[in-house]
Amino acid sequence: MANRRYNIPSLSSLVAFEAVARLQGxxxxxxxxxxxxxxxxRHIRNLEIRYGVEFFDRDKNPIALTSKGSQxxxxxxxxxxxxxxxxxxxxxxxNRVTLVCSHSVSHLLLMPRFxxxxxxxGNEAELRVMTAExxxxxxxxxxxxxxxxxxxxxAPDTEHVVVCEEKVKPVGTPEMVRxxxxxxxGECEAPPLLRLQKENYGWLDWIDWWDAHPEYADWPICGxxxxxxxxxxxAASGQGLGLGWLSFIDPYLARGDLVEMPVDWHSTxxxxxxxxxxxxxxxxxxxxxxxxxxxxxxxx
Numbered sequence: 001m002a003n004r005r006y007n008i009p010s011l012s013s014l015v016a017f018e019a020v021a022r023l024q025g026x027x028x029x030x031x032x033x034x035x036x037x038x039x040x041x042r043h044i045r046n047l048e049i050r051y052g053v054e055f056f057d058r059d060k061n062p063i064a065l066t067s068k069g070s071q072x073x074x075x076x077x078x079x080x081x082x083x084x085x086x087x088x089x090x091x092x093x094x095n096r097v098t099l100v101c102s103h104s105v106s107h108l109l110l111m112p113r114f115x116x117x118x119x120x121x122g123n124e125a126e127l128r129v130m131t132a133e134x135x136x137x138x139x140x141x142x143x144x145x146x147x148x149x150x151x152x153x154x155a156p157d158t159e160h161v162v163v164c165e166e167k168v169k170p171v172g173t174p175e176m177v178r179x180x181x182x183x184x185x186g187e188c189e190a191p192p193l194l195r196l197q198k199e200n201y202g203w204l205d206w207i208d209w210w211d212a213h214p215e216y217a218d219w220p221i222c223g224x225x226x227x228x229x230x231x232x233x234x235a236a237s238g239q240g241l242g243l244g245w246l247s248f249i250d251p252y253l254a255r256g257d258l259v260e261m262p263v264d265w266h267s268t269x270x271x272x273x274x275x276x277x278x279x280x281x282x283x284x285x286x287x288x289x290x291x292x293x294x295x296x297x298x299x300x
Contacts, residue, residue, distance in 0.1 A: 009047055014076055016043035017055065021073045022132055024062035062226065084144055096126045097280075097289045100145035104228040105272070106131045108248040109149075109163065120292050125285050146280035147290055151203060153270045159287070160275035161294040164247035167265035168204045170216075171244035171258045172235050180241055180261060184215060192222030192240035194231050204268065209243060212266050232258070247272075 008014075019029035020040060030037040048055055055069035065073055101110065106129050110117070118127055130145055149163065150156065170180065176191050183190040193216075195206050210217040223240055225231040232249065235242035236257040244258065246265060252258040274293040280286035 009050065013043040013047055014080075016040050017047060018073070018076050018080065020044060020056070020063075021065055021069065021076075024064070024133055026063075095124050095285055096128060097121070097147065097283065097286045098128045098130055098145045099147050099149070099274075099289075100130045100132070100277075101149035102133065103131050104248065105149045107229050108232075108251065109272075112251045117289070117292055121285070121289060125289070127289070144279055145277055146283050146286035147274050147293070148277055150273050150275065151270065152273060153268070155271075156273055156275040158275050158277075159281070159290065160273045161290055163272040163274050163293055165267065166204060166270040166272070167246040167267040168209065168243045169263055169265050170209070170241045170261040171249055171252070172241040172261075173238045173257070174259050176235075176238060176241055177259050177261055183219075190216075190219040193219050194223040194225065194234055194240040194242040195221055196228060196231060197224035197226055203245075203270070204243065204266065206243060209266060213263070 016029060016033065016039075019032055020026055023029050023032060026037050026040050026044075030040045033040070044055060053068045053072075054066050055072060057064045057066055099110065110129060114127070118125070121127065151166075171177075172180065172191070179188060179191045182188045193206060206216075206221070219241075223231075223234055225234065228245075228248070231242050232244075232252060234240065236252055241261075244252075244260065249258060253260070274290060276286060276290055280290070
């Protein structure tokens with residue numbers, strides 16, 4: 001066997017770098033890795049000093065990879081994928097199904113229905129949820145996910161089911177919705193609107209709603225959030241109106257924390273799909289789980 005010596009950073013520093021890049025934040029990486037933010041910062045800074053490069057543009061919100069950082073991230077993910085595959089080959093878990101999705105899908109679609117899904121799968125199945133920022137979901141898939149949730153106007157070319165269709169309308173507390181209805185009649189000032197500040201990947205936003213409902217166009221944007229979960233929590237606390245996506249807002253509607261504006265749903269051809277990955281195609285338990293994820297089957 002060839003005599004090899006690898007001059008590479010420690011595994012802990014590479015894990016910290018991968019988490020910060022994928023989650024676009026030091027605090028989020030620290031939370032995921034169950035460590036402190038200063039510890040994560042030290043790992044990243046030591047890497048940058050060792051190689052004389054800046055991996056992140058810290059002036060952006062959220063932070064973003066530099067060109068060198070993106071190149072390094074691709075190599076790190078590729079290396080981790082190879083290591084993950086080697087580990088999986090050592091110990092196959094035949095009853096495990098790994099679901100890969102964004103934080104919003106995990107919290108708003110899967111969590112309220114997880115008990116049903118687990119019971120329907122049976123005691124022999126082990127369900128695992130892996131979350132990532134939406135634009136980094138594919139990197140998480142490559143680490144061994146069986147089923148991935150994707151938002152698209154076209155159906156995937158692999159085995160899939162429709163989880164839900166894109167339909168939106170304004171939602172808020174009962175008091176906020178009453179104010180909005182009065183504002184449409186010219187009886188009071190318009191309520192504040194809440195929106196996502198993160199990059200839009202094609203899902204409906206207030207701009208789309210304004211195009212279809214110009215009577216809302218001059219209503220003020222008074223709150224921006226980098227998480228749809230946080231936006232809904234703000235709406236539920238009475239801070240303003242948010243755009244409610246059908247199926248995502250079901251838990252809030254069921255509790256009465258949010259109510260719908262008395263208008264029709266605005267819809268497009270876009271859907272949330274769950275599809276099998278190359279790993280899931282070889283996993284019979286994943287195929288069973290996929291059928292249970294179909295929108296008509298997801299029951300509280």
